[in-house]
Each structure stands twice: as structure tokens, then as C-alpha cells.
Amino acid sequence: MAQIHEFFARVDWTGARKGATTxxxxxxxxxxxxxxxxxxIKGSAxxxxxxxxxxxxxxxLLLASLSACHMLSYLALCARKRIKVTxxxxxxWGKMEMKDGGLRFTEVILKPFVTIEADGDLEKAKTLHEDAHGICFIANSVNFPVRNEASVMFAK
Known part of the structure; x- marks a missing residue:
């Protein structure tokens, strides 16, 4: 796999149609x-x-990116370890507050709830959340703690 990946996005301020920043x-x-x-994607403040x-x-979007990155990392690990997530x-959840003179995120808690097939390894499925956190590109790019409070159960 290549070691450099580039991504591009354009953001257009559509609010200008409603008037200038007077x-x-x-x-x-x-x-x-x-x-x-x-x-x-339609955005606003x-x-x-x-x-x-x-x-x-x-x-x-930042909170959703952290959640989605963890999920995709976790699902990839489960697939490699043959844990069948159903x-x-x-x-x-994320919190912003004043810190070091500015408003910023100070913590995020991901609360994934996962169901695996009944013949799976429940303990392994739980510990893979720690591994997923370690490889999540987004969580490794932010300057605040991202914690996991995962729940894993067997499918009924």
C-alpha cells in the first residue's frame, strides 16, 4: 500500500447569497x-x-469522522481475525470547552455496540477495539483523547 494518500474537498460559502458579512x-x-x-454535504456553523x-x-463531522474511522478499523480487524460482526x-459523544485560551475539543468517547455471531470469540471481539483505536487514522491525528466504551454481545 502506498504510504502517501491525498484527499481533496471543496468548500463553498453559499451564505453569500443571503448577503455579505456586514x-x-x-x-x-x-x-x-x-x-x-x-x-x-450541506453545512453550517x-x-x-x-x-x-x-x-x-x-x-x-469531526465526531462522525472519529466514529466512522474506528468502526472501519474495527470491522477490518474483525474480518482478518474471522470474527463475524452482524x-x-x-x-x-464529544465535549468542547475553553482550554489554553481557546474553545476546543477536550475529549471524545466512542460507545460502539457490536453484535457478533454466536460461535465467535467474544473476548477477542472486545480487545480488537483497542487495536482498532491504535490504527484509526483520524484518532491518531487529533490532539485530544479519544476513548472507547465498547459493548460486544452475541447475536440471538
Whole structure:
């Protein structure tokens, strides 16, 4: 596998259609994320930062990226170890607060809930979450702790 991977995204501020940035409290924070060949993601600032709650915001997307990266890393490890995952969901949580003079994420907790086939190795399925965390590209790229509180159970 190549050791360098490049990714490209275009972000267009669509809020300009509603007027210029003449006042901090009233300009539109709406934007589109465009990646060739994919559906457009409609974004805005989070409501506490004067955006709207009907669009994705950067904080949502960061949390979702951490969750998705962990899930994909975990599923890959399970496939390699022949652990048959039949369901997976994560109720991820993140906290932002003032630190070192600025507002920033200070922690994220991933709460994956995994179901494996009844003949699987439950203990191995649990420990693979630690391994997945170690290889998750996104978790290894942020400067705050990303913890896991995983649950694994057998399918019924």
C-alpha cells in the first residue's frame, strides 16, 4: 500500500447569497462541501456559533469522522481475525470547552455496540477495539483523547 494518500474537498460559502458579512450576528454560515463524484454535504456553523440546526456542522463531522474511522478499523480487524460482526452502531459523544485560551475539543468517547455471531470469540471481539483505536487514522491525528466504551454481545 502506498504510504502517501491525498484527499481533496471543496468548500463553498453559499451564505453569500443571503448577503455579505456586514454584521457578525446576522451573516449566513451556510456552506456546501463538494467532493468529486459524491453528494453535496450541506453545512453550517453549530447553533451556539450562530449557525442552523438543519445542516451538518464541523463539530458533528469531526465526531462522525472519529466514529466512522474506528468502526472501519474495527470491522477490518474483525474480518482478518474471522470474527463475524452482524451489527454495529456507535453513540459517540464529544465535549468542547475553553482550554489554553481557546474553545476546543477536550475529549471524545466512542460507545460502539457490536453484535457478533454466536460461535465467535467474544473476548477477542472486545480487545480488537483497542487495536482498532491504535490504527484509526483520524484518532491518531487529533490532539485530544479519544476513548472507547465498547459493548460486544452475541447475536440471538
Amino acid at each position: 454584521d457578525y450576528k446576522t451573516y449566513s454560515r451556510d456552506y456546501d462541501i463538494l467532493i468529486d463524484g459524491r453528494s453535496t 453549530a447553533p451556539p456559533f450562530l449557525g442552523t440546526d438543519d445542516r451538518y456542522n464541523p463539530e458533528d 451489527a454495529y452502531h456507535d453513540d459517540a
